[in-house]
Amino acid sequence: xxxxxxxxxxxxxxxxxxxxxxxxxxxxxxxxxxxxxxxxxxxxxxxxxxxxxxxxxxxxxxxxxxxxxxxxxxxxxxxxxxxxxxxxxxxxxxxxxxxxxxxxxxxxxxxxxxxxxxxxxxxxxxxxxxxxxxxxxxxxxxxxxxxxxxxxxxxxxxxxxxxxxxxxxxxxxxxxxxxxxxxxxxxxxxxxxxxxxxxxxxxxxxxxxxxxxxxxxxxxxxxxxxxxxxxxxxxxxxxxxxxxxxxxxxxxxxxxxxxxxxxxxxxxxxxxxxxxxxxxxxxxxxxxxxxxxxxxxxxxxxxxxxxxxxxxxxxxxxxxxxxxxxxxxxxxxxxxxxxxxxxxxxxxxxxxxxxxxxxxxxxxxxxxxxxxxxxxxxxxxxxxxxxxxxxxxxxxxxxxxxxxxxxxxxxxxxxxxxxxxxxxxxxxxxxxxxxxxxxxxxxxxxxxxxxxxxxxxxxxxxxxxxxxxxxxxxxxxxxxxxxxxxxxxxxxxxxxxxxxxxxxxxxxxxxxxxxxxxxxxxxxxxxxxxxxxxxxxxxxxxxxxxxxxxxxxxxxxxxxxxxxxxxxxxxxxxxxxxxxxxxxxxxxxxxxxxxxxxxxxxxxxxxxxxxxxxxxxxxxxxxxxxxxxxxxxxxxxxxxxxxxxxxxxxxxxxxxxxxxxxxxxxxxxxxxxxxxxxxxxxxxxxxxxxxxxxxxxxxxxxxxxxxxxxxxxxxxxxxxxxxxxxxxxxxxxxxxxxx
Amino acid sequence: xxxxxxxxxxxxxxxxxxxxxxxxxxxxxxxxxxxxxxxxxxxxxxxxxx
Numbered sequence: 001x002x003x004x005x006x007x008x009x010x011x012x013x014x015x016x017x018x019x020x021x022x023x024x025x026x027x028x029x030x031x032x033x034x035x036x037x038x039x040x041x042x043x044x045x046x047x048x049x050x051x052x053x054x055x056x057x058x059x060x061x062x063x064x065x066x067x068x069x070x071x072x073x074x075x076x077x078x079x080x081x082x083x084x085x086x087x088x089x090x091x092x093x094x095x096x097x098x099x100x101x102x103x104x105x106x107x108x109x110x111x112x113x114x115x116x117x118x119x120x121x122x123x124x125x126x127x128x129x130x131x132x133x134x135x136x137x138x139x140x141x142x143x144x145x146x147x148x149x150x151x152x153x154x155x156x157x158x159x160x161x162x163x164x165x166x167x168x169x170x171x172x173x174x175x176x177x178x179x180x181x182x183x184x185x186x187x188x189x190x191x192x193x194x195x196x197x198x199x200x201x202x203x204x205x206x207x208x209x210x211x212x213x214x215x216x217x218x219x220x221x222x223x224x225x226x227x228x229x230x231x232x233x234x235x236x237x238x239x240x241x242x243x244x245x246x247x248x249x250x251x252x253x254x255x256x257x258x259x260x261x262x263x264x265x266x267x268x269x270x271x272x273x274x275x276x277x278x279x280x281x282x283x284x285x286x287x288x289x290x291x292x293x294x295x296x297x298x299x300x301x302x303x304x305x306x307x308x309x310x311x312x313x314x315x316x317x318x319x320x321x322x323x324x325x326x327x328x329x330x331x332x333x334x335x336x337x338x339x340x341x342x343x344x345x346x347x348x349x350x351x352x353x354x355x356x357x358x359x360x361x362x363x364x365x366x367x368x369x370x371x372x373x374x375x376x377x378x379x380x381x382x383x384x385x386x387x388x389x390x391x392x393x394x395x396x397x398x399x400x401x402x403x404x405x406x407x408x409x410x411x412x413x414x415x416x417x418x419x420x421x422x423x424x425x426x427x428x429x430x431x432x433x434x435x436x437x438x439x440x441x442x443x444x445x446x447x448x449x450x451x452x453x454x455x456x457x458x459x460x461x462x463x464x465x466x467x468x469x470x471x472x473x474x475x476x477x478x479x480x481x482x483x484x485x486x487x488x489x490x491x492x493x494x495x496x497x498x499x500x501x502x503x504x505x506x507x508x509x510x511x512x513x514x515x516x517x518x519x520x521x522x523x524x525x526x527x528x529x530x531x532x533x534x535x536x537x538x539x540x541x542x543x544x545x546x547x548x549x550x551x552x553x554x555x556x557x558x559x560x561x562x563x564x565x566x567x568x569x570x571x572x573x574x575x576x577x578x579x580x581x582x583x584x585x586x587x588x589x590x591x592x593x594x595x596x597x598x599x600x601x602x603x604x605x606x607x608x609x610x611x612x613x614x615x616x617x618x619x620x621x622x623x624x625x626x627x628x629x630x631x632x633x634x635x636x637x638x639x640x641x642x643x644x645x646x647x648x649x650x651x652x653x654x655x656x657x658x659x660x661x662x663x664x665x666x667x668x669x670x671x672x673x674x675x676x677x678x679x680x681x682x683x684x685x686x687x688x689x690x691x692x693x694x695x696x697x698x699x700x701x702x703x704x705x706x707x708x709x710x711x712x713x714x715x716x717x718x719x720x721x722x723x724x725x726x727x728x729x730x731x732x733x734x735x736x737x738x739x
Numbered sequence: 740x741x742x743x744x745x746x747x748x749x750x751x752x753x754x755x756x757x758x759x760x761x762x763x764x765x766x767x768x769x770x771x772x773x774x775x776x777x778x779x780x781x782x783x784x785x786x787x788x789x
Binding site: 045048049052065066067068069070114117118121122125128129132133149152156 | 743744747750751754755757758761762765766770771772773774775778779781782
């Protein structure tokens, strides 16, 4: 695990502010305060032990309860004995720094998905009991059972079916009603119709004493459909799919007023305020640099990996990270108006585009029409020959031929595919994302952090051979600096044997120098060391002077992730490819070779350029899959049909997207897309298979001879076989495509 | 046959009890975190109270 740098002394000073506390805490009475902190560092059972024994370190803490899957700790403390700030500081001191961001200020109440679980529980209870009570009916001939008994059983069944119809099946009423209101016939509508018809028919049967009805089949199908829906809507705890910029911004910032530092909540920062930005802090608002050195890492906003040096008087945009000590900033644009945030608040992007309707719904519509036609013909037929049979035969048709099988096949297959994908570390937000991925025609990649890894830079030495004491000296000097390039060089040179450096100095954005063992080491840019430019190169260069003589230079190149070349080669056969990067076009030749002649390569793209490019592609009718990683891709990810953000590890924060993919698995993308396409085929196949059942049932139904027993056998047999079939087919496809 | 009615009532009562305990366990959040409780039980009981 990476050791975190010791936190700045006043980092959590803002937690002393009463109003900030009010918004973070969950509950407070005279003695106790309850607060929940997100702690991304939680990763093992020792973390659990350490955190839950926090009261040994801070006696004011009453109790800590860790939710491991959500990486959250609920802390109860006596605010008379300790404070929120002290608790946060104690946590930070033991390596579990709580992550408090601007998003926490407007925390929405979490909608819980438990309703579906309750509905499922009730349906399961009712179904099992109805089945039990129906057995005597299945196996006895008329008159076999004592008359009174069967009546009691039937009425009990009726009573048990009520919670299913009026509570459990609500999961289908709502989408059906919503669809109808929007003038769209979705798959839930015919299913609700079938549930109602079955219930009314059964009610009539029982009340008139004509039979026992189809309560068993009805509750059974509701149960199976609920299981499918739950499987499909399984959420990944600990993963968040809708982070916006507020999740990245700090909750408070230090404002300097009359030479005193006041921690101020971010929304209250006004134009003209003086902000003190500490080392490694994110700039939350656009401003002019007034004091201090600024080396800004804009990779968040632009994707450009090399830090930029800013002079006093220059504008620094929100989203940059300060890498060189403290600086003072005069705010010229408030947080809500800054360039980065304005990407989210663009008016033309406000309205949510309606997601494309799933093919299931269209198929369900055709299916419904066919069934209604058959029902009408049957009604007509019996109207001519034997009108007493109209009611039983027509209701039986509507019961047997509800597109439950289609919904069942779809939800179970989606659930299986989502699970298989998550096993390979692609976490899709929902089932619609599968279809979105399958329909992709154009794939857009980000470069830095997506095709190239963040950690996988390669350092090469060009120059005369270095002795081991020279290498050691370079390592010692670079160890004193936190600059990204210094870190790369140090990794190349190995662990320094000594840390004694005399007369060390570092010039931000230029280089550093120092004396180690009577040897003068100077590292830095070409202008800093006075070396010759080694010709046009795309990568970062660190020149080295030893004792005043130029020894050579380090070439630091970002390498592509594993298997990227092969992946791009496979993809360009079936999809149009684009690359939009915030970087300089240095790698263009290489990328062109990998992505093919027809690929569109765009460099020096700002966040809004990326977004506009996606919109333009969509206007041309493309189904865009965007793969990106940073906040600079967030707008583009949101506007594409399917946006997938890459995470280096599961602790990473990812911007809003339809899916999160572990970066090391990116090379499996072609297989992922193919699996999503297979998903549709499995659903169709299962559906065709189940219609065979429906036709068998229809054969009895049109003749008005569908006995409860036949229905009771057909229904579970059909449902269970669909469940098994979808499971087997998805697993098989998953194994074949993703090994 | 009255005994069957009696048994029916009993079996329904048992089933209802399980349904209720299921709903309670979901409401209690027992399915929210499947890692911590399993490990928490392994920790040493505290002896140095106060």
